[in-house]
Amino acid sequence: xxxxxxxxxxxxxxxxxxxxxxxxxxxxxxxxxxxxxxxxxxxxxxxxxxxxxxxxxxxxxxxxxxxxxxxxxxxxxxxxxxxxxxxxxxxxxxxxxxxxxxxxxxxxxxxxxxxxxxxxxxxxxxxxxxxxxxxxxxxxxxxxxxxxxxxx
Amino acid sequence: xxxxxxxxxxxxxxxxxxxxxxxxxxxxxxxxxxxxxxxxxxxxxxxxxxxxxxxxxxxxxxxxxxxxxxxxxxxxxxxxxxxxxxxxxxxxxxxxxxxxxxxxxxxxxxxxxxxxxxxxxxxxxxxxxxxxxxxxxxxxxxxxxxxxxxxx
DNA sequence: TATATTTGTATCGTGTACGATATTAACGCT
DNA sequence: AGCGTTAATATCGTACACGATACAAATATA
Numbered sequence: 001x002x003x004x005x006x007x008x009x010x011x012x013x014x015x016x017x018x019x020x021x022x023x024x025x026x027x028x029x030x031x032x033x034x035x036x037x038x039x040x041x042x043x044x045x046x047x048x049x050x051x052x053x054x055x056x057x058x059x060x061x062x063x064x065x066x067x068x069x070x071x072x073x074x075x076x077x078x079x080x081x082x083x084x085x086x087x088x089x090x091x092x093x094x095x096x097x098x099x100x101x102x103x104x105x106x107x108x109x110x111x112x113x114x115x116x117x118x119x120x121x122x123x124x125x126x127x128x129x130x131x132x133x134x135x136x137x138x139x140x141x142x143x144x145x146x147x148x149x150x151x152x
Numbered sequence: 153x154x155x156x157x158x159x160x161x162x163x164x165x166x167x168x169x170x171x172x173x174x175x176x177x178x179x180x181x182x183x184x185x186x187x188x189x190x191x192x193x194x195x196x197x198x199x200x201x202x203x204x205x206x207x208x209x210x211x212x213x214x215x216x217x218x219x220x221x222x223x224x225x226x227x228x229x230x231x232x233x234x235x236x237x238x239x240x241x242x243x244x245x246x247x248x249x250x251x252x253x254x255x256x257x258x259x260x261x262x263x264x265x266x267x268x269x270x271x272x273x274x275x276x277x278x279x280x281x282x283x284x285x286x287x288x289x290x291x292x293x294x295x296x297x298x299x300x301x302x303x304x
Numbered sequence: 305t306a307t308a309t310t311t312g313t314a315t316c317g318t319g320t321a322c323g324a325t326a327t328t329a330a331c332g333c334t
Numbered sequence: 335a336g337c338g339t340t341a342a343t344a345t346c347g348t349a350c351a352c353g354a355t356a357c358a359a360a361t362a363t364a
Contacts, residue, residue, distance in 0.1 A: 005265040008197050008213065012282055013175050015289035018215050020172035022296035023165050039320065045160050055343060063170050068321050070344050092329045092342040113157040119299055124291040130164055133288045137167035139276040144174035147271055191350065207313060220351050222314050244312045244359050
């Protein structure tokens with residue numbers, strides 16, 4: 001059977017999937033020290049940049065749905081990293097605010113990006129490569145997002 | 153606080169994570185027709201290329217551990233896609249073989265890669281871009297894999 | 305040749321992802 | 335005002351991921 005296209009090595013999906021998992025694993029030693037998981041760290045990055053967002057605004061920034069974010073925020077509230085409260089103007093809306101502890105975690109997190117960058121740089125990949133990679137992933141995301149939207 | 157590096161937009165981990173999830177989502181309509189999940193499809197691609205592998209060999213090819221693969225194979229055995237059997241020579245080893253149904257799924261899967269490729273190609277990304285992206289992801293994986301191995 | 309160690313696989317617990325569905329509040333319309 | 339629709343969030347069920355641990359078979363070693 002002519003099936004070269006069905007080999008793992010021919011497809012772009014598999015390297016994407018593996019690289020994503022391995023990258024998460026590379027973050028783990030740093031996040032463990034803070035008691036965070038990778039998705040929780042993503043939520044914090046969003047809130048550090050802009051506190052007091054609604055659940056919906058967080059889902060839009062992270063491209064995740066409420067059925068993933070809601071329980072995640074619930075766990076983070078239990079950890080006293082953030083507080084959830086209903087908006088007074090619209091009782092449907094939940095506003096997410098960092099606690100003092102949540103704000104302080106930012107200080108601990110500051111060196112993480114540089115540390116990770118050091119991990120990634122090598123004879124195979126320099127900074128320019130990584131910038132290019134990021135750009136291409138951004139293009140890929142916008143294409144895939146558009147396709148997924150159009151299916152709905 | 154000087155924290156540009158902690159913004160989502162500055163980091164490469166987030167586009168990687170999002171692109172991977174969106175890519176899996178793009179496969180979903182095709183895999184749904186076959187009753188498969190994306191990781192199950194990965195296992196099948198490995199076995200279509202080389203039937204009769206051990207559990208360990210599958211984990212090595214997919215960069216996953218047995219605690220992910222074992223239950224996954226169990227579900228696929230229940231679906232009668234494959235059979236697991238202990239090796240006679242070494243009773244610790246489990247050999248995974250496709251059933252007739254498992255082999256036949258390959259025919260259904262053949263058009264998937266081309267269909268996906270068509271989805272990805274756009275004014276933003278041409279075939280050359282995708283090849284370059286795949287190459288860079290491969291480099292990234294080998295760097296991350298080496299780092300993760302060295303931690304052990 | 306007993307026993308310690310290694311190897312291959314599986315199980316358990318926790319935390320995502322995500323489709324489907326539920327719930328409640330706001331809004332539009334007559 | 336009553337009521338269908340939409341919007342924002344949450345819940346449920348299933349399937350990964352993965353660290354920690356268990357367990358049995360094979361191997362190494364005293």
